[in-house]
Amino acid sequence: MIQLRKEHDKCQQGKPTQLGIMLEITAPAAPVVAATQHKTKSLVFVVDRSGSMAGNRLEVVLNTIAETLPRLHPEDYIAVVSFDDQAIVNVALNQVKNHNMAEVIKSVRNINAGGSTNLEAGYRLGLEQAKAAPEGIETTIILLSDGQANQGNVDPVALGQLATQATEHLVITTTMGIGGGYDENILSAMAEGGNGNHIAAIKQGEALDGLQAEIDGLLLKTMLDVHFDITIGPDFSGKKADIVAGRRMKKWKKSHGHVSTLLGDLAGGEQRNVVFDLTLDGHDMAEPGLKQGVKVDWEYIDATTGKKVSNSETFEVELVPADKWIEPERDADIVGELKMVRMQKIYDDAQELFMQGKHDEANALLEAAGKDLQDFMANNFLSDRTSLRMRSNRDLFMQSAMEPDLNLKMKMLKEEKLRMMRDRRNFRDKDGN
Numbered sequence: 001m002i003q004l005r006k007e008h009d010k011c012q013q014g015k016p017t018q019l020g021i022m023l024e025i026t027a028p029a030a031p032v033v034a035a036t037q038h039k040t041k042s043l044v045f046v047v048d049r050s051g052s053m054a055g056n057r058l059e060v061v062l063n064t065i066a067e068t069l070p071r072l073h074p075e076d077y078i079a080v081v082s083f084d085d086q087a088i089v090n091v092a093l094n095q096v097k098n099h100n101m102a103e104v105i106k107s108v109r110n111i112n113a114g115g116s117t118n119l120e121a122g123y124r125l126g127l128e129q130a131k132a133a134p135e136g137i138e139t140t141i142i143l144l145s146d147g148q149a150n151q152g153n154v155d156p157v158a159l160g161q162l163a164t165q166a167t168e169h170l171v172i173t174t175t176m177g178i179g180g181g182y183d184e185n186i187l188s189a190m191a192e193g194g195n196g197n198h199i200a201a202i203k204q205g206e207a208l209d210g211l212q213a214e215i216d217g218l219l220l221k222t223m224l225d226v227h228f229d230i231t232i233g234p235d236f237s238g239k240k241a242d243i244v245a246g247r248r249m250k251k252w253k254k255s256h257g258h259v260s261t262l263l264g265d266l267a268g269g270e271q272r273n274v275v276f277d278l279t280l281d282g283h284d285m286a287e288p289g290l291k292q293g294v295k296v297d298w299e300y301i302d303a304t305t306g307k308k309v310s311n312s313e314t315f316e317v318e319l320v321p322a323d324k325w326i327e328p329e330r331d332a333d334i335v336g337e338l339k340m341v342r343m344q345k346i347y348d349d350a351q352e353l354f355m356q357g358k359h360d361e362a363n364a365l366l367e368a369a370g371k372d373l374q375d376f377m378a379n380n381f382l383s384d385r386t387s388l389r390m391r392s393n394r395d396l397f398m399q400s401a402m403e404p405d406l407n408l409k410m411k412m413l414k415e416e417k418l419r420m421m422r423d424r425r426n427f428r429d430k431d432g433n
Contacts, residue, residue: 001025001026001028002023002024002025002226002298002300002311003023003024004021004022004023004024004296004313004315005021005022005023005024005331005333005334006019006020006021006022006294006315006331006334007019007020007021007022007330007331007334007335007338008328008329008330008331009293009315009316009317009318009328010317010318010320010325010328011236011280011282011293011317011318011319011320012282012320012322012325013282013286013288013319013320013321013322013325014282014284014322015322016238016240016241016279016280016281017279017280017281017282018277018278018279018280019278019279019280019293019294019317020275020276020277020278020330020331020334020335020337020338021230021275021276021278021294021296021334022273022274022275022276022331022333022334022337023228023272023273023274023275023296023298024271024272024273024385025223025226025263025266025271025272025273025274026269026270026271027221027222027223027266027267027268027269027270027271028222028223028268028269028302028303028304029222029268029269030220030222030267030268030269030304031268031304038073038075038303039221039224039225039265039301039303040073040075040076040077040137041073041076041077041137041138041139041140041218041219042076042077042078042079042093042130042133042137042138042139042140043072043076043077043078043079043139043140043142043218044078044079044080044081044093044126044129044130044139044140044141044142045065045079045080045081045141045142045144046081046082046083046122046123046125046126046141046142046143046144047061047062047065047080047081047082047083047111047122047144048082048083048084048117048119048122048144048145048146048147049082049083049084049111049112049113049114049115050083050084050085050113050114050115050116050117050145050146050147051084051113051114051115051116052113052117052146052147052179052181053113053145053146053147053178054113054114055113057146057178057179057207058111058113060207060208061144061178061207061211062108062109062111063109064208064211064212064215065080065108066105066108066109068215068219069096069101069104069105069108070101071215071219072096072219073096074095074096074097075095075096075097076095076096077093077094077095077096077132077133077137077139078091078093078094078096078099078104079091079092079093079094079126079129079130079132080104080107080108080111081122081125081126081129082111082122083117083118083119083121083122083125084113084114084115084116084117084118085115085116085117085118085121085151086115086118086121087118087121087122087124087125088125089125089129090107090108090111091104091107091108092129092132093129093130093132093133116150116151117145117147117148117149117150117151118149118150118151118152119143119145119149119152119154119159119186120149120151120152120153120154120159121151121152122143123141123143123159123162123163123173123190124162126141126143127141127162127166127171130166130169130171131169133170136170137170138170138171138172139170139171139172140171140172140173140174140196140218141166141171141172141173141174141194141196142174142175142176142211142214143173143174143175143176143187143190144175144176144178144207144211145175145176145177145178145182145187146177146178146179146181146182147181147182147183148181148182148183149183149186154183154186156183156185156186156188156189156190157189159186159189159190159193160189160190160192160193160194161193162190162193163189163190163191163193163194163196164193164194166194167193167194167195171194172194172195172196173190173191173193173194173195173196174191174194174196174197174198174199174214175187175188175190175191175196175197175198175199176198176199176201176207176210176211176214177198177199177200177201177202177411178201178207179201179202180202180405180407180408180411182411184200184410184411184414184415185414187414188414188415188417188418191418192418195248195250197214197418197419198414198415198418199211199214199415199427200411200412200414200415202408202411202412209427210427213427214427216267217267217270218267220267220268221265221266221267221268221303222266222267222268222269222302222303222304223265223266223300223301223302223303224265224300224301224303225262225264225265225299225300225301226262226263226264226265226266226298226299226300227260227261227262227263227298227299227300228259228260228261228263228274228296228297228298229258229259229260229261229295229296229297229298230243230258230259230261230276230278230294230295230296230297231257231258231294231295231296231297232257232258232278232280232293232294233291233292233293233294233295233317234283234292235282235283235286235291235292235319236280236281236282236283236291236293236294236317236319237256237257237281237283238281238282238283238284239281240279240281241256241257241278241279241280241281242278242279243257243258243259243276243277243278243279244276244277244278245259245261245276245277246274246275246276246277246337246338246341247274247275247341249261249262249263249264250262250263250264259276270425271385271425273333273337273385273386273389275334275337275338275341277338277341278294280293280317282319286319287319288318288319288320288321289318289319290316290317290318290319291316291317291318291319292314292316292317293314293315293316293317294314294315294317295312295313295314296312296313296314297310297311297312298310298311298312299311332380332381332382332386333382333383333385333386335380336376336377336380336382336386336390337386337389339372339373339376340373340389340390340393340420341420343369343372343373343393343397343420344417344420346365346366346369346397347413347416347417347420348417349362349365350362350363350365350366350400350413351410351413351414353365354406354409354410359406363401363402364401366397366398366400366401367397367398367401369397370394370395370397370398370401373390373393373394373397374394376390377390377391377394393420396412396416396419396420399412400412400413400416
């Protein structure tokens, strides 16, 4: 289900006016039986088997992968790659129906730890497996590591660029850092470049919970290929008219006054508030009054029924003469969502201050952001949905400010920034979205 909301409905004549719109999306709950519409997926696990993974860390990862395999659809593709100082293919990419699953599970459980960490080699071999997927099928690489890459290319920028290049071939990269010793700069750069998620599994149990949540998100999708077209009305499409997305999109094609964008898929029961920041610019010759303001079209496939769902909504905006302009009353939920989007930069600013040794300034910046969100919640009437999301973001800022261990703090900041960018629910939150 998708509902459209607008921040306000006015534009000042002769001056560009900001207008936020929000699409509240709630994916249907995943059915107990298999969904009618299945979107074939390809999944490649790239597992660090270096010496530091020995014991419980590797065991948790391998057990979770083994338990995932029976949940895959017969048409899906699966591969497993592992690496230490060298990378090997443990399970070559093939459709589930063509695998001997007993042998696949045996191969996974027989992965042993030992050696150093050539993350680049493991990732490149994972990319080679991903390339074997048929054209048009999206592959998700899930890379799991607990250490510092010490062989091959260890430059976060280069590895992030490699992940970015892979997205052109429908390959998404999600990363998980396990424990407190992994390189958050490399793993977060790869996830950001690869349009995936980054999970900081620092505490015991987070690797299992985080990996299961990630796999659930991949396997239990009930809204497929969610697509939006946004068009600013002709009376408001002056030279300064613009449309900016509040969150990272999988595809984004913009022309003047119009955007066509793909959000992607949503898991059963998942909620997203997708905001767009529009600039309306009334033409000089346009007459004041109510005009066609913004048209929003959307469509997706409901995987629970197999049917395509589409809708279109247009709302009017009043062009107000400059001498009669009064600031409009704004929708607090949309203002709050835009506030959270703009706060993404605070994580970058805080990390830069920490790297410069200005710890007190960085902590103060994070704490101030948390208090800003707290004050906004206290002074505005918000929906339960927005309140939950804002409270979660407030807690992330405050927890980051209070964490005494700089190593853990930096890892938290990297994970939190990517989660905010992609509007992802924190898997640690058992109640709410």
